[in-house]
Amino acid sequence: MTEQKPVIEFKKVSLSFDDTEVLKNIDFEIESGKFYTLLGPSGSGKSTILKLISGQLMADNGDIIFENQRINEVPAEHRRVNTVFQNYALFPNMNVFENVAFGPRLKGLNKEEIKSKVYEMLDLVKLREFANREIDELSGGQQQRIAIARALANEPQVLLLDEPLSALDYKLRKEMQYELREIQQRLGITFIFVTHDQEEALAMSDWIFVMNDGVIQQNGTPEDIYDEPINHFVADFIGESNIVEGSMRSDYLVHFVGKDFENVDAGMRANERVEVVLRPEDLDLVPIDEGKLVVTIETQSFRGDFYEITAIDDDGNEWQVQATNSATIGERVGLFFHPEDIHIMRFNESEDDFDARLESYEDDDE
Amino acid sequence: MDSLHIIISTYFFLVIYSFNAGDVMQGWDGFSLKHYQELFADTRIIEIVLNTFVVALLSSLIASVIGTAGALYIYNQSSRTMKDIVLSLNNVLLVSPDVIIGASFLILFTVVGFSLGFMSVLLSHIAFSIPIVVLMVLPKLKEMNTSLVAAAKDLGANNWQMLSRVILPVISPGILAGFFMAFTYSLDDFAVTFFVTGNGFSTLSVEIYSRARQGISLEINALSALMFVVSLLLVLTYYFVSTRSQNKKHTTRLITSATEGV
Numbered sequence: 121m122t123e124q125k126p127v128i129e130f131k132k133v134s135l136s137f138d139d140t141e142v143l144k145n146i147d148f149e150i151e152s153g154k155f156y157t158l159l160g161p162s163g164s165g166k167s168t169i170l171k172l173i174s175g176q177l178m179a180d181n182g183d184i185i186f187e188n189q190r191i192n193e194v195p196a197e198h199r200r201v202n203t204v205f206q207n208y209a210l211f212p213n214m215n216v217f218e219n220v221a222f223g224p225r226l227k228g229l230n231k232e233e234i235k236s237k238v239y240e241m242l243d244l245v246k247l248r249e250f251a252n253r254e255i256d257e258l259s260g261g262q263q264q265r266i267a268i269a270r271a272l273a274n275e276p277q278v279l280l281l282d283e284p285l286s287a288l289d290y291k292l293r294k295e296m297q298y299e300l301r302e303i304q305q306r307l308g309i310t311f312i313f314v315t316h317d318q319e320e321a322l323a324m325s326d327w328i329f330v331m332n333d334g335v336i337q338q339n340g341t342p343e344d345i346y347d348e349p350i351n352h353f354v355a356d357f358i359g360e361s362n363i364v365e366g367s368m369r370s371d372y373l374v375h376f377v378g379k380d381f382e383n384v385d386a387g388m389r390a391n392e393r394v395e396v397v398l399r400p401e402d403l404d405l406v407p408i409d410e411g412k413l414v415v416t417i418e419t420q421s422f423r424g425d426f427y428e429i430t431a432i433d434d435d436g437n438e439w440q441v442q443a444t445n446s447a448t449i450g451e452r453v454g455l456f457f458h459p460e461d462i463h464i465m466r467f468n469e470s471e472d473d474f475d476a477r478l479e480s481y482e483d484d485d486e
Numbered sequence: 487m488d489s490l491h492i493i494i495s496t497y498f499f500l501v502i503y504s505f506n507a508g509d510v511m512q513g514w515d516g517f518s519l520k521h522y523q524e525l526f527a528d529t530r531i532i533e534i535v536l537n538t539f540v541v542a543l544l545s546s547l548i549a550s551v552i553g554t555a556g557a558l559y560i561y562n563q564s565s566r567t568m569k570d571i572v573l574s575l576n577n578v579l580l581v582s583p584d585v586i587i588g589a590s591f592l593i594l595f596t597v598v599g600f601s602l603g604f605m606s607v608l609l610s611h612i613a614f615s616i617p618i619v620v621l622m623v624l625p626k627l628k629e630m631n632t633s634l635v636a637a638a639k640d641l642g643a644n645n646w647q648m649l650s651r652v653i654l655p656v657i658s659p660g661i662l663a664g665f666f667m668a669f670t671y672s673l674d675d676f677a678v679t680f681f682v683t684g685n686g687f688s689t690l691s692v693e694i695y696s697r698a699r700q701g702i703s704l705e706i707n708a709l710s711a712l713m714f715v716v717s718l719l720l721v722l723t724y725y726f727v728s729t730r731s732q733n734k735k736h737t738t739r740l741i742t743s744a745t746e747g748v
Contacts, residue, residue, distance in 0.1 A: 274641055
């Protein structure tokens with residue numbers, strides 16, 4: 121990350137409910153003006169982090185810093201962040217205008233200021249003509265936009281979004297992804313978006329935190345995380361993966377499924393046990409003599425823009441392949457991949473060590 | 487259904503005879519409004535009707551405030567046992583027979599030396615109305631989306647603003663239902679009032695009971711007929727008030743769709 125001052129910092133933050141540790145020593149920094157995503161399965165602690173930032177929950181230990189000030193004890197109503205809730209939480213007793221005006225009214229703005237603020241926000245979400253509608257007259261997508269407008273009307277430094285798109289259908293969700301991204305870039309404020317949908321995270325974010333079991337497993341740009349997953353969990357959670365166990369013969373030479381393969385990873389002990397990741401879209405089906413492995417086609421399903429094929433090698437490992445051409449079930453074919461398609465993951469490597477190792481041999485190359 | 491017919495036909499019987507020219511319910515002597523004239527000339531009964539309404543209105547208003555606060559307390563109580571205890575106490579008051587409540591209040595007022603009359607009746611009516619309000623408000627709180635509270639705080643509301651601008655409006659149908667129910671309970675309460683009234687203060691049910699012992703005058707029929715009209719008006723008012731908000735929404739929708747059509 122660059123040397124910009126962070127808006128939000130977590131320093132060794134932990135939280136338990138009863139005896140369950142929900143967050144374990146969380147450390148991270150959020151810079152202003154970027155789109156962040158907290159990505160993880162349910163129960164991973166991602167929404168908990170959001171609630172700690174908004175003040176709905178209080179941390180047991182650690183410091184939560186907002187613009188260089190510790191805000192652990194600051195009540196929610198005095199924090200300069202606003203939340204878009206999962207179920208929108210629009211006030212049913214107020215119409216659209218009143219919902220959006222809720223925050224500005226509490227701030228004590230005068231009538232004209234409130235009116236112009238509300239219409240500015242409604243314009244932003246393209247629902248100006250809905251100002252006098254009641255909440256129960258809106259569709260899910262429209263309620264979603266009003267929830268965003270209401271949260272932004274308070275001019276927060278940071279907007280928190282708690283799985284806001286999960287209740288929408290696929291097409292609407294796609295549209296809202298673009299729109300949210302556009303709103304974020306137009307306003308230039310920080311968005312922290314919580315989701316369990318990896319596709320959504322990859323499409324929208326500047327920076328992703330992958331969470332599991334109350335721990336940040338890996339953080340980085342969408343490309344980093346997709347191309348260089350740190351461990352089995354991340355590789356499995358982000359996109360489709362073929363993961364097999366193997367060992368490093370030496371730098372740039374890995375052994376798995378009974379063969380040695382050239383690769384581009386280094387910095388590990390000789391003969392160290394590792395996991396090997398190969399993405400389905402990096403695998404090609406070729407004639408047997410051109411392949412690096414020989415596999416038998418097991419199943420095939422058509423996915424519109426590609427065929428999803430499973431194949432079994434002679435050791436019984438299953439390989440997921442995404443191919444543009446169809447294959448014949450039961451046929452024996454070759455499986456081809458390039459050295460740079462092989463990604464190596466060490467067991468129990470911390471994020472810092474992982475980053476340091478990557479840097480060390482990437483520098484060697486240059 | 488049959489029992490309902492019997493009840494309703496009795497009522498009509500009562501009302502029809504209020505217009506009887508004779509003085510008894512046996513035999514129709516022709517149409518007359520004389521019992522209504524007697525009724526309006528009877529200043530004591532008019533005063534008692536007013537007393538009854540004043541007690542009903544005051545007790546149900548005060549009970550609505552206390553009952554809503556109680557429901558909020560139960561809803562916000564984080565300790566499960568405490569919640570259960572308060573809720574059980576509430577339900578005990580709700581199901582215990584009026585005679586028991588009346589007798590207990592009589593003992594209480596006598597022990598503390600509280601003189602019987604308007605205040606004792608009012609206090610006991612408030613007491614038995616509170617659980618009714620709690621019972622009507624609590625489900626509304628439970629079905630309220632909990633993130634509304636979080637959203638209000640998130641947007642900068644303090645506790646009072648959160649309560650007055652979000653929670654109370656959202657649960658207002660429950661408060662309204664509780665108020666009207668408490669009002670009718672107070673209006674027709676006999677047992678509790680009978681125990682705790684005194685010093686010449688009386689309500690309608692108690693007064694009718696004491697008069698009935700000397701044989702029912704058709705004046706009471708006239709009064710019942712009028713009370714029937716009043717209760718009907720009450721039901722209509724409740725219906726109107728509770729559907730008004732939706733009507734308002736409906737009208738706005740009609741207007742918006744009409745203007746959009748243009």
